[in-house]
Amino acid sequence: MVTRMVDLRSDTVTKPTETMRVAMANAEVDDDVLCSDPTALRLETEMARIMGKEAALFVPSGTMGNLISVLVHCEVRGSEVILGDNCHIHIYENGGISTLGGVHPRTVKNNEDGSMDVDLIEAAIRDPRFEICYPTTRLICLENSHANSGGRCLSVEYTDRVGELAKKHRLKLHIDGARIFNASVALGVPVHRLVQAADSVSVCLSKGLGAPVGTVIVGSRTFIARAKILRKTLGGGMRQVGILCAAGLVALQENVAKLEGDHKRAKLLAEGLNKIKGLKVDVASVETNIVYFDILEGSNITGPKLCKIVGEHGILLMPESLS
């Protein structure tokens, strides 16, 4: 008997739908490096429009989307970026902005809701009068929805406030919007309004939107022009990439509408888990499609053990720690 798989490790596990497979098989393609792949162009144009920015660029991953964005905004050696101490760029991207890009990170504490206190961000901005021993702050990064805090959403008011702070100090603002559509749906704010204050946004197609591969970065025309060169330098310049972009277009057209249902089922899961003796979920903090639960002291099971047991029943979970 084949065990039915329930893969809850991430929304990156989504497999391409039939519509996507058909679209990929029929995609009109061309060499996106020598000239322009027509399907990539269609996807990039559509994404720029949806996000309210001038231009867009398809890249193989969210990691590359963030890496390019930080490195383009921080082109000058000696740059510093302010970001959350528990954000994806800082924790899960191999420190690439530093090891590859030479950019120095300045972390500010992430609150439980994924935000950083605006006055703490401001305090972290380097005083140019000390440039003899300070790097130069050029960029602030936000993450919306914020993964490590459980998919919590940053409001448009908060985002605008951080944007104003950035402008006041002549800094750029990048939003790691891997799950920005989840935030937009949960907040009831159109994406373009939600990211209005940002100079650039990295938007994932391969997570909840379900495409097999890719992220799209959006920003100004000049930003995207520089991003394109950096993408090539990093090795992300793919040839007949329209194959993947075709699936991305389907994702945009068909799957944004499904996110609300994902959030409802996440709430259902959270409430159900919280009712289980020995487990605890902060149900109020479940805003989108991510649920964290803790195993309470006194339970005679550990996280890894629990994952192993349910794994034998085909249910795949992601242990974060022992509890």
Add this chain to the structure above:
Amino acid sequence: KMVTRIVDLRSDTVTKPTETMRAAMANAEVDDDVLCSDPTALRLETEMARIMGKEGALFVPSGTMGNLISVLVHCEVRGSEVILGDNCHIHIYENGGISTLGGVHPRTVKNNEDGSMDVDLIEAAIRDPRLEICYPTTRLICLENSHANSGGRCLSVEYTDRVGELAKKHGLKLHIDGARIFNASVVLGVPVHRLVQAADSVSVCLSKGLGAPVGTVIVGSRTFIARAKILRKTLGGGMRQVGILCAAGLVALQENVAKLEGDHKRAKLLAEGLNKIKGLKVDVASVETNIVYFDILEGSNITGPKLCKIVGEHGILLMPESLSRIRLVIHHQISVSDVQHTLSCIQQAVTGGPTENGDV
């Protein structure tokens, strides 16, 4: 309104996926290649490692990333230097990424016309460790086979082995930019695994003559590939259900290696035809694989860019290299008829008359 037939000779990267590839991509078994392992990617990587005679393999989005990862893994320690040809792809066309992103210092050695570097010049370029107080540390030698900028010329297995021995003698690694290694293998009549035996790593392109839509596979030891995988993620090349692309790559390996010999024949045909056109010159003997360079001789009343523009209006796309030099690349989607059509148009553009063989 008549649609102009397009003959795209700018590169072998322009190859579009075949019907078999499209079907394979549509039906590919996939999974999250970052969280676990995409089964089709695994099949492609296993097959490529086997064909190349190496322990492990890794699919990456581009040749640039393949070379970048290879150089950076071999040169993990800050203060490293790599020896490579002054006219090689890594040095000329990869945005200097090994330095700007990887902090690796390049030491170039003159590329000969045949794509090689003199072995004694390579040896002379290796840094003397006794002067480490002011020298970077040489860790790697890179070869390119076939060598693009010299016209797709092939490095022999004897030459490759010699460079490999030199590398070993000095405790260095050897990386081969084998974007077109299959072209070289076919021309030399040497199996790929033998051709690259001396190399610690090879970067093999699927999206050029082999015709896949995207991708390159790097091959090397298990430990090399393990480090390469992390660097791939760091660079942003970790794709999820990437089996879609790998499925096409498997078709490319199965179906299109056999077509390379035909590409070389058509390249020769093109080269010979171009050389017959008054005002143009091709070093026909140097056309070994699928790349053809031709020069516009002094006294011709046309420039490279002008010629490209004129034939471009007839649907023929060429790559101007300079005011008097143009590159053409043959691939499996360019037919003999396309070659003849190209010759005819170029002839007309240069001299204003029909081709010698009277072709229309």
